[in-house]
Amino acid sequence: MLMSWLPQNVSTFGTDIDSTLRLIIFIVGPWFILAEGLILYFAIRYRKRPGKPAVHVRGETFRQAAWVLIPGVIVMLLDFSIDNASGRAWDEAKIESPAPALNVQVTAERFAWIFTYPGHTGAFDGKGTYWSMGKLYVPVNQVVRLNMRSMDVIHSFAVPNLRMRQDIVPGRTITAWFEATRPGNYGIQCTELCGFDHYKMQGTLVVLSADDFAKWRQKHWPSAPAIAINSDAEGANK
Template sequence: MLKNLPQSVSTFSGDIDGILYFIYAIVGFFFVATEGYIVYSLVRYRRKDGVKARYETGETWREMRWIIGIVIVVTVLDFVIDSKGAGVWAKVKENFPEGDVRIKVVAQQFSWTFVYPGADGQFDTRDDLTVPRVLHVPIHSKIRLILTSKDVIHSFFLPEVRLKQDILPGRQINAWFEATRTGTFNLFCSELCGLGHTKMLGSLEVQEPADYERWLAETTKEQLE
């Protein structure tokens, strides 16, 4: 079920995959055990002439002991899953690093625009760089994203980075990631945003720092002209 996961290219994508595989193992065990048990009992306890069913109401602790046992196991596993997940969640969504690069993402029906603060490091100044569609980031640096939307709710989804975040109009929502592999990756809008939702595609370009700087300089020059 999980063999189709896209490649993992960020510092936390491995953690998320770890949770996925961990849950997969637990769930897989219960899946095999319970489905197996159902098939077993359907065969084992099928109707036979002259054999009467057992009268068993399950109202006593003795009769319930197996169920209680399994349920305790389930509860414990639930908490294990949650406590493992809590750390990953906090890492991805709660405790943001300040970020080496800050980029503002502007979503609108039906396109992505990325705003780089330019040399002064401030947004909404004259030297802001506005780049459509392709998000360029340097590898191995912490990217701080400021997600905004001009109209409806969009969702910023980088499958390979395992990052997804809905963008609410009227709010600035923060996200971050750190890429660990260079290349071109996917960017989808994963929240129905209207007629052109399907075509609201972008891409993520992870570059070596030198390449990134070169690209940044070239684009700055282009835009200032």
């Protein structure tokens, strides 16, 4: 039910992030209902009634305290199962970085996103670079690596459909990656308060099919280095 509020997932690691969310709902949901249900039930069942005094139970002996300690231990074991799933999904999204088919430099500057595509040599400052304001064009089913830097304050690059978010700290180059699985246009937002027009700092991720990407490249970025794109799909990213 809650999951239906999520925007469509279009990334590879997004599937595992969504299953982590689903697992947590599955684990905490019953505890939540149990706790709230007991509060409601006890509030009705044990309301003050004439001739019905309260019982004197201190819960200080181990036998009695076990009623709260054993559920506590179960909570701890369930916590570890969440840690396990969460840890794997995190590693996939943030630590294991597959070899990219395309490198793009992301420059965050109050209040805009600039995406720079490398020149002949593969460098971002050499001849033949192409830059795009606010629109990030990528091919579908290819690993894209982002080299992100900020010119001023901390920004955060977020694409909800990719289940992706990464802060960009001035003074550092931070890398991130994703592989989009479905062509379409998806919103990019800055999600770290960066000043008065923070809310205007938006962009669009344009995921193109292999053919469309080739056409786009022909037209806008003819200088694309051979090494940057492996257009015969599947090869580079697996």
